[in-house]
Amino acid sequence: MISMTEIDGIEEWLIGQALGSPDMATMFAEMCERLRQCDVPIDRAMLGWSTLHPLIEAETVCWENGTAVQHEQIVHSQEENEDWLTSPFRSILMSGEQVMRRRLANTNAPAEFPLLSSLSDRGYSDYLIMVTAFELPTIRDEVSTSGIVVSWATREENGFTDEALAAITYIQKRLALAARATLQSQISRTIAETYLGKIAGGKVLAGQIRHGDGETIDAVIFYSDMRNSTAIAERLGPDAYLSWLNTYFQATAGAILDNGGEVLDFIGDAVLGVFPIGEQSLETAVGQAIAAVDATRARLKSVNAVPPSTQPLRAGIALSVGTVMFGNIGVPHRMTFSVIGQTVHAAARIESLTKTVGVDVLMTADVARRTGARARPVGDFALSGFAAPQPLFALA
Numbered sequence: 001m002i003s004m005t006e007i008d009g010i011e012e013w014l015i016g017q018a019l020g021s022p023d024m025a026t027m028f029a030e031m032c033e034r035l036r037q038c039d040v041p042i043d044r045a046m047l048g049w050s051t052l053h054p055l056i057e058a059e060t061v062c063w064e065n066g067t068a069v070q071h072e073q074i075v076h077s078q079e080e081n082e083d084w085l086t087s088p089f090r091s092i093l094m095s096g097e098q099v100m101r102r103r104l105a106n107t108n109a110p111a112e113f114p115l116l117s118s119l120s121d122r123g124y125s126d127y128l129i130m131v132t133a134f135e136l137p138t139i140r141d142e143v144s145t146s147g148i149v150v151s152w153a154t155r156e157e158n159g160f161t162d163e164a165l166a167a168i169t170y171i172q173k174r175l176a177l178a179a180r181a182t183l184q185s186q187i188s189r190t191i192a193e194t195y196l197g198k199i200a201g202g203k204v205l206a207g208q209i210r211h212g213d214g215e216t217i218d219a220v221i222f223y224s225d226m227r228n229s230t231a232i233a234e235r236l237g238p239d240a241y242l243s244w245l246n247t248y249f250q251a252t253a254g255a256i257l258d259n260g261g262e263v264l265d266f267i268g269d270a271v272l273g274v275f276p277i278g279e280q281s282l283e284t285a286v287g288q289a290i291a292a293v294d295a296t297r298a299r300l301k302s303v304n305a306v307p308p309s310t311q312p313l314r315a316g317i318a319l320s321v322g323t324v325m326f327g328n329i330g331v332p333h334r335m336t337f338s339v340i341g342q343t344v345h346a347a348a349r350i351e352s353l354t355k356t357v358g359v360d361v362l363m364t365a366d367v368a369r370r371t372g373a374r375a376r377p378v379g380d381f382a383l384s385g386f387a388a389p390q391p392l393f394a395l396a
């Protein structure tokens with residue numbers, strides 16, 4: 001006999017989860033274990049949801065009694081495979097129905113889904129899918145419903161009883177509330193980090209949202225600009241140029257992110273990145289910036305080696321180091337989180353000098369002295385904010 005008092009205990013636990021920041025896979029697995037302890041005969045359950053993420057389209061969590069929980073992320077570029085095209089999950093989402101139930105034991109009807117045949121062969125007797133819809137920001141392509149989809153399966157000889165179905169229906173709505181709160185928080189963080197970066201996004205989510213909020217930090221600045229962008233844009237046209245521009249950003253901004261830096265802004269076809277010194281040493285930050293430069297050079301070389309390369313993809317890069325103001329700028333109703341200060345202005349000016357000097361990378365003395373024999377002096381130059389000409393160095 002299923003005790004509704006114990007089911008109420010699971011509801012209270014799910015409310016507590018909704019008020020926190022649980023991991024979806026861990027929460028779902030523990031909820032399934034708690035249901036079994038209440039004599040709800042579930043032996044397998046699967047949770048699925050769509051999300052709003054630049055890389056991930058949807059996620060699933062599969063729990064099976066006695067095995068480790070499996071968490072899968074489906075990326076946007078991932079092709080629809082046969083398992084998905086013939087799955088009951090896709091079928092119920094495409095049909096717009098809220099409930100699907102299939103008896104797997106003591107039936108002569110052929111299973112319309114390969115998964116159900118597999119479950120039947122493994123001793124499962126009953127299979128239930130329920131959709132609990134709620135408003136959630138998602139990329140809605142094939143399916144217009146947002147919310148959660150949960151499948152429940154049992155090995156009980158006679159399948160789910162009416163009492164078990166009532167308990168599952170009751171608890172799924174409570175699970176949906178906890179899932180919605182958790183997913184909303186994840187999506188908010190994803191949006192903040194995607195559009196502002198991890199450091200800036202974290203500061204905004206932590207409450208630094210007022211006009212003028214910010215702090216002074218020491219950082220290595222990475223400033224990159226595409227060469228001949230105006231001529232390339234005119235020749236390629238809007239669509240092809242946008243693709244070309246994203247290839248350039250993948251080579252430059254991607255290299256910054258892959259080497260521990262933060263991309264703060266895309267200024268037209270320029271990239272502004274930082275390697276904060278903070279908890280790490282200046283030597284470490286410089287090392288990360290140099291690694292990003294090396295990665296950028298390698299990526300650009302790889303792009304240019306692939307025919308037909310009608311226009312070489314080239315960039316000028318500047319590295320400087322110093323103190324910058326890191327915070328909110330703009331107007332109260334439209335702000336951005338960025339870095340400002342002499343170091344940033346110097347980096348932009350230094351990058352423009354790469355064309356004059358005829359090299360792809362220039363750096364200040366503070367950066368150069370930490371690159372060893374790879375630094376080559378190219379002369380002294382006037383920089384905005386500096387009283388005397390400053391020595392600059394190329395990176396071999």
